[in-house]
Amino acid sequence: MSEFEERADQLALDIIDTSLVDGEMFRSARRKLLATGAKLLVGPRGTGKTHLMRYTYQHALDKPTAPLVLYASFNRYLNLEPLLKRSPDALKRFHSWVLAKLILSCFQWLEDKGENSAWFAALDPLYDSAKLSGLISLLERGGGDDIYQEFGQFLTVDLVLKAARALASRFSRSRTVFLLDDAALSLSDQYLVSFFEIFRLLKTQYISPKASVYPGTTQYGPTFHASHEAESVPLWLSIEDSEYSQIMGEIAEKRLTKKEVETINRDILEVFKYASFGIPRTFLRLLREYFDSRPGTSQQKINKIIEQQASLIGAEYDSLGLKIRQFSSLVSMGRRLFDKAVIDISAGQSEDTSTRNIVLGIRQDSGQNPLAERMLRFLIEVGMLFPLQAVSHGPNRKYDRYIPHIAFLYQHGAFREGRGSSLKVLPQVMQRPAAKHPVRRDLNSLLGAETVENLHLDLPPCQNCGAERLNDSQRFCHNCGQELVAASLFEECMKLPLEQVPGISKALIQRIQADTNLRTIGHVYASQNASGDLQQANYVGPVRASGIISKVSVMVNEFLS
Structure with missing residues (x-):
């Protein structure tokens, strides 16, 4: 069968352009993304939020009557989560990381449009694409102290607004839309509060922020009132929608080869349409598994x-x-x-x-x-x-x-x-x-x-002695006096044993444990030559090692997304 990518963030823009289906729900959501005012694109993973945002970005790029549409993804936010334990200014560094991504989206827009960015970089010394990229990369890897002190700490929301206004004026766009993808920073409440404070400040007369979020775990913090400050735009196709079968069929036609569409039994295709429950990514996964x-x-x-x-x-x-x-x-x-x-x-x-x-x-x-x-x-x-x-x-x-x-x-x-x-x-x-x-x-x-x-919340125990907390406002352990801090989800993910990675057989795990020192996801993730290390195990060659690394990466991405 042909190889097709299930995740929209891995698709090239030309494929994004030709693979979005045309149902009323998607048309309405596209109109909302281009409209004025703040919007929250709401749906579970795989419903097409990234696909829709990237499609909207691509189509507005060369359309003079469209607003200036800028796109940035925040899907690696949890890589910064360990900073909350190590750095007293973690929130400020996260703030700079977000702003750097927003300014960098201006450079990306110019690149995608085929325009020279020299004039833009000359507007302010902080509009330095190399330093912005370096700051982002180093912060995501747990470093960046020097570049943050010398450069990152001076980034502000006003600089982002100034950049958007400059681009809109230069290219005669009446207003600006920021598409903020993967903005559901659900697994780090402190960062989430900071993010939506930036979101709120981006909302001006001529700038409209739009963010993709999840329906269950996204918490907006005390300063952002989602129901009042932004309109929710649901993006999850109901199986009871009159266009459901037609839309899911279009997804298959656009992402499969003509031969595959012709050879799959119609009844089988209908079963998979409904078994995917309105999630395009799941539908594609089911089809892939059937062909394989x-x-x-x-x-x-x-x-x-x-x-x-x-x-x-x-x-x-x-x-x-x-x-x-x-x-x-x-x-x-x-x-x-x-x-x-x-x-x-x-x-x-x-x-x-x-x-x-x-x-x-x-x-x-x-x-x-x-x-x-x-x-x-x-x-x-x-x-x-x-x-x-x-x-x-x-x-x-x-x-x-x-x-x-x-x-x-x-x-x-x-x-x-x-x-x-x-x-x-x-x-x-x-x-x-x-x-x-x-x-x-x-x-x-x-x-x-x-x-x-008796439904209740569960409070994390003391990390030092394991004593349960007495209440959610407790700052120090009543047993040992240790300051109570939240465990790093990123570090917890890294500690997960390889046995918990789906798709790796018990026999293969046993060989890896017998012939290598790799035991956890973190071991594979941190190895400078993970493929070479895995190939030390009996009957593990380049192809099988690549498959293991891919499965580990999928689990890390799903765990942290």
Whole structure:
């Protein structure tokens, strides 16, 4: 099969230009990105936020009537997270890192447009692309003390505004749009607060910042009120959208070869459309796995691929408990709620041959509180629950509605009729009329009244003696007196053993451990010659070593994204 890249941040601009599908949701989001005012592009990973931003950037580049559109990605922000432990001025350095990226986006715009940047660099000594790039690179590697002191600390928001105004004036653009990709700095609250303070300051009469964020873990801090200061633009295609099958089909046509589109069975393609649950990146991954799968019946291959997909999503969700430890209990309880909902909906749908009823309704007054709402948002965060508009079924009977991920419903037999499975059943069910009422539950029936009442945050213990904290405002350990600091998520990721990297067999792990000193992700990540070190293991050559390094990189990127 042809090789195609699933992640939009790895695609060339010319491929970005030809591979975006044309559905009303995407057209509306593009209009919002180019419009005035601050916007937050909201969706789980893989819904197309980066793709849409880069497409918008590319199309505005050579269109004189469009605003000046500048693009910057902040996907490596967590590389700076260890600074919070080591440097008293970590937030100032992070602030400079963000501003350096924004100014550098001006140089990138000039380069992409084929314009000379000498005139721009002459406007201010701080508009130095080499120093800006050096500052960014060194800060991301944990260094940069000298260049920060000599250069980085003098970067300001005013310099960014000045740069945007200069570019807009030079090229006769009436206003400027900043596209701030991967702005959901969810795993470092302190940086997130600082970032959205910059976001707020960028918003002026002639400058409109737009940021892509996640629906569950993004916290905006005390100075940024998301509902008042920016309009939320959802970017997640509902499987109940009238254009759903058509849009997902266009994605396949644009990213696969003509031969692959012609050879894949239509029923199989429809199953994967719905099993991807409106996530284009997942859809492409399912197709890749199908084309790469070993011989077997179509049903066997599909069942295995969907089972693996559900396992991956579940593992990503469970990892939230490690990444944001103060919410680990909520993450655990959310998984229990989700599993119970999937069982209940699957049982009902498998018996219903006339309608489609895959919607869960949770009664609003059934023990809901900020903790319960946050628990549900984590499920939305990784794409396990799709939120729908709330409905009322009488006085004091209002229900929030959600669709559980189709892959999990499929696994639990929601689309099985009779004794066996058929490729046609899932698409056929999705074409049936929707049931009048959702599967109605309350939190107590899904989790138990005692569990709902005892939902709580988890406070990290003392790093020195392991004593549990007494409250969330505690600064020093009551047992040993040690100052309490947050553990570096980056360092925790680096400590993960290679056994936890998906796709590396136990036998291969055993050979690596027997013949090399590589034990953790950090060992591979930090090795100057990781391929050479891995090849010291028996039966590990260049190709297999490259595969291991790729799997480690994917896990690091997913863990820190």
